[in-house]
Amino acid sequence: MSDIIRVLVVDDHLEIRTLLAEYLHKHGMRVETADGGESMRQQLSRASFDVIVLDLMMPGEDGLTLCRNIREKSAIPVIMLTAMGEEADRIIGIEMGADDYITKPFSARELLARIKALVKRSKSMPYQGEANQESKQFSFLNWQLNPIKRELVSDQNTIPLSSAEFRLLTVFLENPKHVLSRDQLTEMTKGHTAGVFDRSIDNQISRLRKKIEIDPKTPEILKTVWGGGYIFTEDVVKI
Template sequence: MPPVPHIAVVDDNREIRELLVRYLGEHGYKVSAAENAAAFRRLMESGMPDLIVLDIMMPGDDGLVLCRELRARFSVPIIFLTAMADDTDRIIGLEMGGDDYLTKPFNPRELLARIKAVMRRTQSMPPIREATQSEKITFGPKSLDVNRREVVGRDGVAIPLSHAEFRLLCVFLERPGVILSRDQLLDLTSGRIAEVWDRSIDNQVSRLRRKIEDDPSQPEFIKTCWGDGYQFTAEVSRS
């Protein structure tokens, strides 16, 4: 039998922790709970979970600090729980490496659906290779070091990418010449459907352009197709 997926719930609200431990447990998951970042770090000593449900607003190190710390070492999927309704705050969470978010108050059934979607997407991705097997993808005069998650430019300088920037660039590199809508890009990078006025993809494209384009105001790689989305126009090769 396949191993039971392990979900960690990190939230300072005891009622939410108890609710999710019970509800997710009833749906076949092994669930561990931590009331803050420090408690989760202790939990990590016995092994990394398969997915983390992470509250943003917590005393001490908040969820964004913990996410940044985890992303420096691990690729574990993270779903943010946030009481903040402002789009900018949620976009920051996604750009820092969150795979999805859910705004409080939330329906546990919706969280369960998002957990399943994120785990399907992440489990379908190929495993990260060792440094000696690092793959490089060339586009125009630049290349992406997949293992290091760095773009090397004409001058040989390596530019590190955030987790979200790396995922977005990989989506473009896998589909050169294809016009991708904002909804498609959001689904391919985050496994979720865009909400009304969700501009997170536009923000991520803008950030990525600043990393890979010589002149982000006149992009040569990621073209805007007005009314349709974005298109990666460079030739792509792998080595």
């Protein structure tokens, strides 16, 4: 397997695409670019990528819409590019499935470091040695967690999980029927986005509920324990 990191940069500004592509390529990465949603989908249909760098503010389909579309089909890590003062949009971006964000103006060096850290974390989650890999295979209700593809699989459906969602769900499946506080979840997931916003854990819980609950507004699987945190209520089987 190649160690070259494959990056897709999606931004409607040619100057930014060119600058980032040249800089990342100079540092050993394989880079493709897209100027919007249509060209992004074409790139994704032709090749696989380790990370997508996605601009938030684009004409037509914006970054939030594209991030949601990506998450419906894939667990590819996404770094969102946002402008200063767009905290609400950054929160929504995390809710839509973005794994990290970086605010403009930013240095290419910082983006390079973020990409390397995110890809390393993403690739290390499913592959942590044979014993750990086996220990992370779980089933509950009619769902089975696939740790290789980071997917939830049932007889009727396959749901991709973002890196943050996968980490969080794995923590719950390893600790079923135990109340876990926000601080515990933040520490146990150890993801960058876990500390981005005060309510980031709540946002990730909300995303998971939309994927596994019959009615996310009245959850029965991931319940809130007022003053305590959250609890995964179902029986879990290690496969």
